[in-house]
Amino acid sequence: MISGPRPAPGPGEARIAVHAAGICASDRELYEGTRQRDYVRYPVTPGHEWSGTVDAVGEGVDPALTGRKTVGEGFRSCLRCERCREGATSLCLSGYEETGFTQPGAFADSLVLPARLLHPLPDGADLHAAALLEPAAVAAAAVLAGRARPGDRVAVVGAGTLGLLAVQLLAASTPGALLAVDPRTHHAEKALGMGASAACSPDEAVGERGGYDVVLETAGAPSTANDACLLARRGGRVVLVGDFGSGADGVDPAHLVCAQLTVRAVFGAPPAAWSYAVRAFTGGLFDPGALITHEFPLDHFGEALATVRDQQGAGKVLLLP
Missing domain, CATH: 3.40.50.720 (NAD(P)-binding Rossmann-like Domain)
Known part of the structure; x- marks a missing residue:
């Protein structure tokens, strides 16, 4: 829903040119104000299911990432607490932080997030289908x-x-x-x-x-x-x-x-589950794109949300910047 000047990535961050973003029931809750208070912080740009291409990186990030197709984890875990050190980053003791709910999401032209959360994809990857790699x-x-x-x-x-x-x-x-x-x-x-x-x-x-x-x-x-x-x-x-x-x-x-x-x-996905899903996708073991039934331009968000809410036959609905 947001367009305008592109944010600059800071140290350790990457900026993504968003290709597609999926809408799910939790985005509807976010819009309607019914999501549990502990799991949202307004104002916020929604969008936690996304795919795109790295178009800039900040200090300390490998420049070779620029131009790579990618998806990325949503949880912004601290990596220091006991749960994070066990690999259970979705249980981070520092508190809940997630792209699209407490941090700016992908219903925008660009998205900035820590580069460590990225899962780069092969050059030939289908970015429409890849937008479903979060679910x-x-x-x-x-x-x-x-x-x-x-x-x-x-x-x-x-x-x-x-x-x-x-x-x-x-x-x-x-x-x-x-x-x-x-x-x-x-x-x-x-x-x-x-x-x-x-x-x-x-x-x-x-x-x-x-x-x-x-x-x-x-x-x-x-x-x-x-x-x-x-x-x-x-x-x-x-x-x-x-x-x-x-x-x-x-x-x-x-x-x-x-x-x-x-x-x-299960609530969310730790890095091991992301790696599993990305490997299965790039290996051709499953086709998330088969679930996509509707696509809308980013500025038709209201129509897209109504499709998710009202059409019984709707599958996954994508927004395209």
Whole structure:
């Protein structure tokens, strides 16, 4: 939404000429003022899903980065605290800082961020598809946390952007079965085209309870955390990654204990998940661009946001500076 004089990169920083930026539900929350206060700082330029090209670097940054296609991590972690030193940068003890939420984002012509957060791409990379590498990194974090092995029975609850990206990444690991669960028929059908071996509605999934080694929850709907736990086999693994709002149903602790489930949660993506997603993308193991359904010029932000909010058939919507 912002155009004008390009900011100059400072020491250790790089400036990106933004190619494309994706809109997701959290951007809508940001615009509508419903995002949790701890995870936003107004005024702010949104845009945390992006791709672009490095067009300038600051002091101390390798000049060879100039001209490189790139994506970049969103969390601005301190790298000094105990959690950061463990590699869990999304749990930084210095407080939450993220591009597009507390720091200027990519709904602009240019973006400046620490060069250490960049993940350069090959010259031939598709920058439209690469704009989805931020949600792909979150999906990769969930996949890594689930530790699905070849032959495992895996279920993904929710076939929105995160769920469909997770399906593609999981399909590359040759699961014994890969089920996508979503009440929206067109989303379920899309999951089948991206590697799921079966798809069904939540009501139909009742008959699948207790049948899956690994279950990834990506929807953030009121009942989906509990649904995911019920799908897992005894001793199975559940990963919660959906953005839950207030009023979500709780998970029965008696079931967790008696079934001896391992439950993990994912918020954002650490560097290891970004590296995994970027390697999978550049290696041709998945195609995030298949999720893109709409593109708008940057100055048509209102129309783009309305498409995300109102069109049931909309997939990923991109803004193009």
